[in-house]
Amino acid sequence: MEVSSLPASVTEVVHDGTTYYIVGTAHVSQRSVDEVRAVIAMVEPDLVCVELDKARFEALTKDSAFRDLDVFKVVREGRGLYLLGHLALSSYQRRIGATLGVKPGAELLAATAAATEKGIPVELIDRDINITLRRTWRNLGLWKRSQLLTSLVVGWEDDDDKDKKKGKDEPPKGIGEQIEDLKEPEALSQMLAKLGEKVPEIKTPLIDERDQYLASKLVEAGTGKKRVVAVVGAAHVPGMLPQIGKTIDRAKLDAIPPPSLVWTIIKWLIPALFIGALIYGWKWSESSSISELMLAWILPTSIGAGTLTLLAGGSLFSVVSALVVAPIAAIHPLLGTGMVVGVVEAWRRKPSVADCERLP
Numbered sequence: 001m002e003v004s005s006l007p008a009s010v011t012e013v014v015h016d017g018t019t020y021y022i023v024g025t026a027h028v029s030q031r032s033v034d035e036v037r038a039v040i041a042m043v044e045p046d047l048v049c050v051e052l053d054k055a056r057f058e059a060l061t062k063d064s065a066f067r068d069l070d071v072f073k074v075v076r077e078g079r080g081l082y083l084l085g086h087l088a089l090s091s092y093q094r095r096i097g098a099t100l101g102v103k104p105g106a107e108l109l110a111a112t113a114a115a116t117e118k119g120i121p122v123e124l125i126d127r128d129i130n131i132t133l134r135r136t137w138r139n140l141g142l143w144k145r146s147q148l149l150t151s152l153v154v155g156w157e158d159d160d161d162k163d164k165k166k167g168k169d170e171p172p173k174g175i176g177e178q179i180e181d182l183k184e185p186e187a188l189s190q191m192l193a194k195l196g197e198k199v200p201e202i203k204t205p206l207i208d209e210r211d212q213y214l215a216s217k218l219v220e221a222g223t224g225k226k227r228v229v230a231v232v233g234a235a236h237v238p239g240m241l242p243q244i245g246k247t248i249d250r251a252k253l254d255a256i257p258p259p260s261l262v263w264t265i266i267k268w269l270i271p272a273l274f275i276g277a278l279i280y281g282w283k284w285s286e287s288s289s290i291s292e293l294m295l296a297w298i299l300p301t302s303i304g305a306g307t308l309t310l311l312a313g314g315s316l317f318s319v320v321s322a323l324v325v326a327p328i329a330a331i332h333p334l335l336g337t338g339m340v341v342g343v344v345e346a347w348r349r350k351p352s353v354a355d356c357e358r359l360p
Helices: 029-045 054-059 063-067 072-076 081-100 105-115 129-138 142-154 159-166 175-181 185-198 199-221 234-243 249-252 261-284 290-311 316-329 338-350 355-358
Strands: 010-015 019-024 048-049 123-124 228-234
Touching: 019 029, 019 199, 019 234, 029 105, 048 105, 048 199, 054 105, 054 129, 054 142, 072 355, 105 123, 105 228, 129 199, 142 249, 199 228, 199 234, 199 249, 228 234, 290 316, 290 338, 316 338
Parallel strands: 019 228, 048 123, 048 228
Antiparallel strands: 010 019
């Protein structure tokens, strides 16, 4: 097959007798959907690989089943970070998808559907999303974590909004045009370079490590095959190409790094200082007893937490939980009032993933 007959988004690589056709896509682009179908039809590969792991594949193919899961079960299974990332990303992609009329991840579904129709096996080559998110979280300091959580809750400001604030008169590009622009290698390189400069702690586990992982799994899956089509986000193509054929330790990329010693010390130092201050006040104060000092701490924290829970519409069980837990959680490094109240509320009302997606 002539390379010229393939779309510009396809990169052809030959390694150990296997020809890999790597399709760089945008996850909310109708053009990417059409190109994926066309490439699979033209190449007639022995294998189709997609940038998905088992959890994300099930979320895409069994959308209603995942959205009907209750949040309490998701958190209990240790998928809290995945849920947070899913809600933030799906909200952003849903807004773009609504504008373009394309479902997020449609090109990945198109790849699996086209392969299934032709009887071609499909391989999921991405790292477990929970591992990726946990490695990203562990890679961040306290300040960066705060910034990331704020961005997830508040959202990012669009370039169009920034241009309006600066008074630029140039008509902004449409969303579809901006997305297609980002599939160009030069534009992607600039974007990733800026990301690396601003937040290298995020880029390394989220992009660079997955580039290595995707390349390693692709070559492993493609060994012995004649033609393989790989459908991945365009942002991964520049990083994957140099990794093809290299020996990559995926076990190392799958490992969760331990919490930093500094963070562990800080978590235990704060309650230790509080208890020390309480003992000091009791020992050296002539007028205050230990019970008075305890009440001075318990009453404001309990009443404040209980009142806020009530104002937020929490159930009676949640309010009582807040009253009891708040004084302890305020000085406990592994416990949070919101965490306990959230679990109690989720146990009582069992909100689903779909309920969370409807939040503004």
